[in-house]
Amino acid sequence: MAQPFDHYIDACLEATVSDGGLREDSFRSLIERGRPALREIRGELARGGLPHFGLASRRDDLRVIESLAMRLREDFRRVVILGTGGSSLGGQALVAIAPAAERRRLVFADNLDGGGFAELLADCEPARTHFVVISKSGSTTETLAQTFAVLDWARRQKRPLDLPRHFTVITEPGDNPLRRLADRLRLPLLDHDPEVGGRFSVLSLVGLLPGLIAGLDVMAVRKGAALVFERAIAEEDPAPLAAAALAVGLARERGRTQQVILPYAGALERFAQWHRQLWAESLGKNGRGVTPVAALGPVDQHSQLQLWLDGPADKSFTVITVAEPEPGPMIEPDLIQDPDLGYLSGQSLGAIVKIQARATIETLVDRGHPTRMIRLQRLDERTLGGLFMHFMLETVLAAHLLGISAYGQPAVESSKKLTKQYLAAG
Numbered sequence: 235m236a237q238p239f240d241h242y243i244d245a246c247l248e249a250t251v252s253d254g255g256l257r258e259d260s261f262r263s264l265i266e267r268g269r270p271a272l273r274e275i276r277g278e279l280a281r282g283g284l285p286h287f288g289l290a291s292r293r294d295d296l297r298v299i300e301s302l303a304m305r306l307r308e309d310f311r312r313v314v315i316l317g318t319g320g321s322s323l324g325g326q327a328l329v330a331i332a333p334a335a336e337r338r339r340l341v342f343a344d345n346l347d348g349g350g351f352a353e354l355l356a357d358c359e360p361a362r363t364h365f366v367v368i369s370k371s372g373s374t375t376e377t378l379a380q381t382f383a384v385l386d387w388a389r390r391q392k393r394p395l396d397l398p399r400h401f402t403v404i405t406e407p408g409d410n411p412l413r414r415l416a417d418r419l420r421l422p423l424l425d426h427d428p429e430v431g432g433r434f435s436v437l438s439l440v441g442l443l444p445g446l447i448a449g450l451d452v453m454a455v456r457k458g459a460a461l462v463f464e465r466a467i468a469e470e471d472p473a474p475l476a477a478a479a480l481a482v483g484l485a486r487e488r489g490r491t492q493q494v495i496l497p498y499a500g501a502l503e504r505f506a507q508w509h510r511q512l513w514a515e516s517l518g519k520n521g522r523g524v525t526p527v528a529a530l531g532p533v534d535q536h537s538q539l540q541l542w543l544d545g546p547a548d549k550s551f552t553v554i555t556v557a558e559p560e561p562g563p564m565i566e567p568d569l570i571q572d573p574d575l576g577y578l579s580g581q582s583l584g585a586i587v588k589i590q591a592r593a594t595i596e597t598l599v600d601r602g603h604p605t606r607m608i609r610l611q612r613l614d615e616r617t618l619g620g621l622f623m624h625f626m627l628e629t630v631l632a633a634h635l636l637g638i639s640a641y642g643q644p645a646v647e648s649s650k651k652l653t654k655q656y657l658a659a660g
């Protein structure tokens with residue numbers, strides 16, 4: 235089966251973008267240094283480890299969330315997902331490709347904001363709203379605070395809500411505050427695999443339950459992911475390792491310490507946010523890392539492009555395009571009276587975006603900025619699954635090349651602890 239996207243890296247190498255690009259010999263030597271990591275992944279997987287990769291080929295765990303999603307779709311008009319970071323962004327990225335009417339079923343409340351949350355609750359029809367609380371650790375302040383706010387709102391209704399009917403909780407097994415709360419209130423609980431880190435959890439129930447609620451084919455997501463994974467670890471497809479080698483080499487040897495992810499598709503805006511967390515928390519360790527910048531085309535051409543082209547030469551670019559984008563409305567020729575606007579006549583909005591991506595790529599490359607291109611055949615579940623897997627692999631391989639572990643985020647813990655300390659002090 236064909237890969238769901240093409241990956242072009244020539245414009246990241248010195249031969250194409252001169253000293254903005256990585257030297258061929260550096261690139262080759264990083265690739266060789268990365269190969270053992272692919273072998274390690276194969277070995278770990280065979281020993282039953284790395285479940286975030288293994289999930290791609292699992293099917294047995296979907297039945298439970300499929301029937302839950304069906305019930306939620308039938309019984310409720312809106313499902314609010316309470317969770318932050320990896321407990322939200324994968325679901326958001328996936329649901330973004332669903333049709334608008336399906337997307338409207340879900341609200342992701344990932345940022346804690348008093349006014350915003352009050353507005354969200356005021357806008358919920360109590361009898362027709364379900365809350366899915368997702369927190370791997372079960373101890374994230376933002377998610378717990380939102381949960382308590384909803385519990386209070388639920389008991390203040392004229393007809394207080396039957397909590398077990400209106401809540402689903404996803405957290406890891408063992409003792410944690412969220413699980414204790416769910417047990418006390420008899421809220422239905424689903425297990426978050428403790429071995430799957432939040433930012434790597436998109437192929438688990440954390441990402442797929444929201445996808446199912448939005449009516450998406452989550453089996454296709456996993457199939458796309460499995461295809462990319464199998465080809466990469468069998469070393470049939472060099473793309474994830476090549477991209478990891480480029481990111482690390484460009485940062486180290488060319489000072490390209492920021493990586494801009496620039497999709498030309500509105501539905502990938504959340505995907506870029508998902509990638510931002512994945513890349514930042516996995517690679518920002520021990521004074522090392524490459525800063526991810528989430529962008530969106532064409533809108534950021536009118537905000538960031540000047541800096542990208544003419545500012546500090548410290549960025550590399552990943553431009554994601556769709557081969558045949560949704561055309562959308564067409565500019566009817568009879569509306570174009572002004573000869574200066576003849577270039578717009580008969581163009582669809584999708585065609586304009588496609589040309590803008592091409593123009594931006596060419597301009598970046600002409601200016602000597604390392605630019606890789608990922609061209610999706612179409613934007614669907616299979617393709618998105620493949621992209622999730624590609625970037626998870628790329629991240630783990632980049633961590634190997636940087637000599638750090640992709641897993642865990644120890645530095646974040648200090649700020650969490652201090653927050654709890656200050657709140658407790660009153």
Ligand SMILES: O=P(O)(O)OC[C@H]1O[C@](O)(CO)[C@@H](O)[C@@H]1O
Pocket residue numbers: 318319320321368369370371372373374377432433515643646
């Ligand atoms: O799922 P949890 O445990 O609530 O964590 C949410 C997010 O918070 C972090 O731990 C960072 O604070 C992320 O790694 C994680 O995705």
